[in-house]
Amino acid sequence: MNRSMIPTKAFLTRGVGRHRYRLKSFEEALRSAGVAQQNLVQVSSIVPPKCRFIGQKEGLEKLSPGQICYCVMARTDTNEHGRLIASAIGVAIPKESSQWGYLSEVHEYGMNRQQASEMAEDLAADMLGTTLGLEVDPDQAWSEKEQVYKASGLIIRASSMTQTARGQRGHWTTAVALAVFLFEGDESLL
Structure with missing residues (x-):
């Protein structure tokens, strides 16, 4: 196994962009998030065992222009005036550091920040939770399920990073939220 390809750190970031062209709106959202100068490669939703989350500022300082960065990205676009959009990344970390965690992406219309964050x-x-064998009623509200997860002692943290925005007349609006992975040691792998 090539351990150099297993991320040891990650950070969350978010941004919003607006422009008359959709692609440029996306670029502006990435700029707002601080990652427009990277080559982003989207991956699925696993947080490797022992991967530590660091602050956004610290994470952004570790990046170099042109670098290949693996990330989990939520992106929502609209060109409808007044339409509410939300992009969110959810994080769930197990208590046992040898176990992997999960990231989720939410790309929604009509949700406010709290709704998207909770989702x-x-x-x-x-x-x-299902990986760890926990069974929770899927119809319960997040606040109720959160208590079950915490009481189990198996999940130590559930958090999120959310970006919301409203569409503006004559422009595309893009909201992004990202979890960006970092590798310890060989900076060229980023």
Whole structure:
């Protein structure tokens, strides 16, 4: 196994962009998130065992222009005036550091920040919970499920990063939220 390809750190970031062209709106959202100068490679939703989350500022300082960065990205676009959009990344980390965690992506219309954040956390915690053998009623509200997960002692953290925005007349609006993975040691692998 090539251990150099297993991320040891990750950070969350978010941004919003607006422009008359959709692609440029996306670029502006990535700029707002601080990752426009990287080559982003989207991956699925696993947080490797022992991967540590660091602050956004610290994470962004570790990046170099042109670098290949693996990330989990939520992206939502609209060109409808007044339309509410939300992009969120949910994180669920197990207590046992040898176990992997989960990330979730939410790309929604009509959700406010709290709704999107709760959905992202709920999805990530549910994926981790079922892996750990926890059975929770899927129809319960997130606040109720969160208590079950915490009481189990198996999940130590569920959190999220959310970006919301409203569409503006004559422009595309893009909201992004990302979990960006970092590798310890060989900086060229980023």
